[in-house]
Amino acid sequence: MRVGLVGANPVVEPAQRDGSTAAMAAAMAARGADVTVYAPRHDAEAPETLEVDGFRVVQMPQTVGAGASDLAGVLNDFARFLVDRWSTERPDVVHAGSWIHGVAAQLSADRHSIPTVQALPELGATLTRRQSRVVGPPARTRLERLLARTATRVAAACSEDVEDLIRMGCARSRIAVLPQGVDVDAFAPTGPVADRKVDQENGFRIVAAVDHFLPHHGLDDLIRVIAKLPAAELVIVGGPVFDGLEHDPEAARLQRLAVDEGVSGRVRLTGALPVDERAALLRSADVFACASWYEPTNPALLEAMACGVPVVATEAGAAGDVVIHDVTGLMVPPRNSPKLFAALTAMLHGGLLREGMGLAGRARARSCYGWDRVASETENALQRAVDAHAARPATRSTVGAR
Numbered sequence: 001m002r003v004g005l006v007g008a009n010p011v012v013e014p015a016q017r018d019g020s021t022a023a024m025a026a027a028m029a030a031r032g033a034d035v036t037v038y039a040p041r042h043d044a045e046a047p048e049t050l051e052v053d054g055f056r057v058v059q060m061p062q063t064v065g066a067g068a069s070d071l072a073g074v075l076n077d078f079a080r081f082l083v084d085r086w087s088t089e090r091p092d093v094v095h096a097g098s099w100i101h102g103v104a105a106q107l108s109a110d111r112h113s114i115p116t117v118q119a120l121p122e123l124g125a126t127l128t129r130r131q132s133r134v135v136g137p138p139a140r141t142r143l144e145r146l147l148a149r150t151a152t153r154v155a156a157a158c159s160e161d162v163e164d165l166i167r168m169g170c171a172r173s174r175i176a177v178l179p180q181g182v183d184v185d186a187f188a189p190t191g192p193v194a195d196r197k198v199d200q201e202n203g204f205r206i207v208a209a210v211d212h213f214l215p216h217h218g219l220d221d222l223i224r225v226i227a228k229l230p231a232a233e234l235v236i237v238g239g240p241v242f243d244g245l246e247h248d249p250e251a252a253r254l255q256r257l258a259v260d261e262g263v264s265g266r267v268r269l270t271g272a273l274p275v276d277e278r279a280a281l282l283r284s285a286d287v288f289a290c291a292s293w294y295e296p297t298n299p300a301l302l303e304a305m306a307c308g309v310p311v312v313a314t315e316a317g318a319a320g321d322v323v324i325h326d327v328t329g330l331m332v333p334p335r336n337s338p339k340l341f342a343a344l345t346a347m348l349h350g351g352l353l354r355e356g357m358g359l360a361g362r363a364r365a366r367s368c369y370g371w372d373r374v375a376s377e378t379e380n381a382l383q384r385a386v387d388a389h390a391a392r393p394a395t396r397s398t399v400g401a402r
Contacts, residue, residue: 002034002090003382004114006082006105007097009039011050011057020299021097022053023181027375029054036091038082038105058085071100071137078104086112093117093382095155099124099144106150115389117381118151119178120144121297126164127216145169152385155378157296158318174388176381179321181374182302184366187279189308189358194277194284197233197268204229204348207285207309209237209278209300210292213250218291218314218334220257225341227261232348234267235285237278237300242271282307286354287347290319293334298322302369305329305361310354312343322369328361 010022021037029035041048041059050057061077078101086108094109095117096102102118109116124140148154148170155178156162162175196205206226210217219236226234236254245251251269258267273281278300282288288304290313298318304311305322311329313319314336325331330347332339347354367373 001379001382001386002092003028003036004086004091004094004105005035005037005097006094006101007037007039009042009057009059010037010052011039011042011046011059020180023183023371024375024378025055026053027181027371028379031372031375031379033379036089038085040078071139075100075104075107079107082108083111086114090114093386095119095378095382096151097121099140099147102147102151103143106147113389115152115385117153117155117176117378117385118147119155119157120148120161120165121157123161123164123168123296125168126161126294126296152389153381155381158321160294160317160320161296176377176384177321178378178381179369179374180297180299180302180318181371182299182306182365182369183275184306184370186275187282187303187306187365189283189362191283192276192280194281196284204232204286205235205284206232206287206289206344206348207235207237207282207304208289208291209282209303211238213239213248213254216293217295218293219254221291221335221337221340222289223254223257223261223263223267224337225344226263226266228341229344229348232266232344234263234289235281236267236269237273237281238271239269240271245269245271278303279307282309285309287312287344289340289344290314291334291340292316292319295319302365306365306369308358308362310347310357310361312340312347314340322364324360324364328357328364330357 005025008021025035025037035055037057038060048059060081090112093115094105096105097119106116124144145168148165148168153174153176154165154170155176156165159177165175166172208222222234226232239251240248258264282304288309288311290301292314293316295317301319301322311323313323313329313331314334315331316334323329323331330343332343
């Protein structure tokens with residue numbers, strides 16, 4: 001199968017939190033697929049086509065710094081490039097990794113009658129509702145709705161998003177839940193361990209990790225809970241690199257909150273970390289905490305489980321699919337500090353319970369969320385899109401219509 005992945009550039013972004021584009025492409029290539037990644041160019045001097053880990057990377061027009069004001073121009077540039085490219089190098093199926101890449105991919109695929117699988121990993125309408133503020137450019141929700149209706153199949157990041165996609169006009173039969181994967185070799189119970197500042201005998205380390213510091217990640221709730229756990233240290237991974245934390249408004253707000261709660265000495269922000277340092281820090285933790293109100297993809301949660309770290313997570317987004325309550329961790333309602341405190345207390349003082357949940361989490365991460373397993377599920381969704389496309393009469397997409 002010739003697969004075209006349209007999304008993030010794995011050449012410049014493999015060290016980011018998930019590295020999902022590179023990991024997925026490599027896993028699918030290892031399974032025998034002919035994979036080409038079509039991605040925005042980040043380096044004007046780099047060659048247009050590269051070979052990386054068994055797959056090809058074709059770099060599209062450079063769009064670094066593109067904002068909402070020139071969104072139409074960006075999409076047009078992407079679409080023109082893909083239409084021309086697919087005239088001579090037509091994939092059997094296209095998998096787009098986000099709404100902004102998906103619009104260009106869908107327009108181009110329609111031109112060449114190529115089936116599509118559209119991933120919508122964070123729905124703008126859902127984020128807006130949960131955060132009580134508009135997220136992204138005004139056109140985002142409209143374009144996501146059009147993609148949900150016109151793509152051959154739609155990939156939801158978590159089960160919680162399925163109902164939202166149905167409300168957007170996507171038939172349930174066209175939806176597949178395709179989870180995030182994790183590198184179970186890089187994130188494993190054995191390996192280097194980060195130094196701990198807490199007392200090894202009497203203190204506990206809680207680690208929380210996010211991509212960006214956003215209100216819906218629930219970090220405020222964790223800081224307030226730490227104030228009630230005098231023997232615990234909270235380490236927050238994510239946001240900008242460490243040197244950029246002092247210029248990040250949300251990082252400054254979290255640090256002020258820690259001061260107000262009297263726990264500034266027990267709350268530490270590390271900034272973004274590379275894979276090896278993130279894995280070492282996770283191995284040093286007694287528990288991984290996720291207090292997000294909505295996080296449809298949560299690679300850090302899987303990384304913690306793969307490292308054998310038990311988790312306390314809110315019943316929201318990816319955690320609802322990944323964590324098995326009372327087996328791999330404890331689940332609590334989102335935005336409920338008393339229950340979050342109770343769960344963390346029970347886990348930290350659980351002894352054998354904590355160890356058993358960590359072992360169960362590692363087993364679940366390996367069996368269900370290793371990249372080979374996720375690639376297999378993705379290939380099934382792609383093949384179903386190919387079969388469905390072949391069975392239906394030709395129709396013209398309305399993506400981009402006003």
